[in-house]
Amino acid sequence: MSFGGGLEHAASQFDIMPQGAFADAAGTFGDFMVPLMAHEYFHLFNVKRIRPAEMWPYDYHAEQYTPLLWWSEGVTDYYADLTNLRSGLWTTEQFLGNAAQNMQQVESAPEPWSEEDGSVATWINEVFVNSSQLYYPKGSLTGLLLDVSIRDASDNRHSLDDVMRALYTRFYQKHNGFTTRNLLALLREYGMPDVAAFYQHYVNGREPLPYETVLGKAGVTAARQAISNPFLGVNAQPDDSAKMVVQSVVPGSAADAAGLQHGDVLLKVGEIEASAAGDWGARYRERYRGQDGQPLAISITRGGKPFTLNTQVRERTAVSFTLTPASTPTPKQAKIWRGLATGSTGN
Structure with a gap:
């Protein structure tokens, strides 16, 4: 098995993970496991109890479409x-580094998309790793921006925590799901300025999230840099015998143009051996940087038979982000960040 994941239940969670998800043979959690455990744990509140009206009650025999998966x-x-x-499981640097990675993932999407569209499209898109699934990182960033905005507008008297508690007491405890209108009303109640415009621009709409403007209110500087690199567009993971097995292919990518399919065993990409040892993707990018449009041969096995697929090197401009806390924040910035980091309001 070369990949894994978690699934929340009403009083537990179920996780299937490869050996590489653990830091050692004793089962110490690796970098991916800590946020996964926290994510599934919080689902006890958000989703298993607080949940969209379309999912109240749950129907385990049919799809339940909702525009609120971003939440x-x-x-x-x-x-x-x-x-x-x-x-204390993460430092400030780890928290901000993770947010910066989310920003890079969202801004590297091949085309703009709305969080609501992604929420609905996840049921009908057969490829898990695609733009519609970006409601995870984009929704996370939206939560961060909403939290900072509410704290700023209310002078840290309120936060997104208040909205989450209100959803629990006013909807779950009264045996009801909530709608987008209900959520926007709560955000407005607790101080989110111009919530209708925020929703139309960034949740229902496709405009880039206002990272720099909002994060600055918490004393965090967001710096972005555009980088052009060869982009193959394949997710391949090692199986139990260390063979690199294709899990997904990005539509419109060089891998897609070559005809790579789920289940193919990746042997070589151009001159680069696809190996479970080391970062072969980094070696590929280094070797073929600046060669956009040049022929590229991909060696695979499919169904046990060898094939050579032909495509071209394709470069993609990606945006990288660095988030840095201010060395001398204003008193209000310091108060907002302290409240966010500790779960407190007031002074």
């Missing part, structure tokens, strides 16, 4: 990260 999954991701920060 149910993405904001759960945000609270998982907050839990790690507030408990």
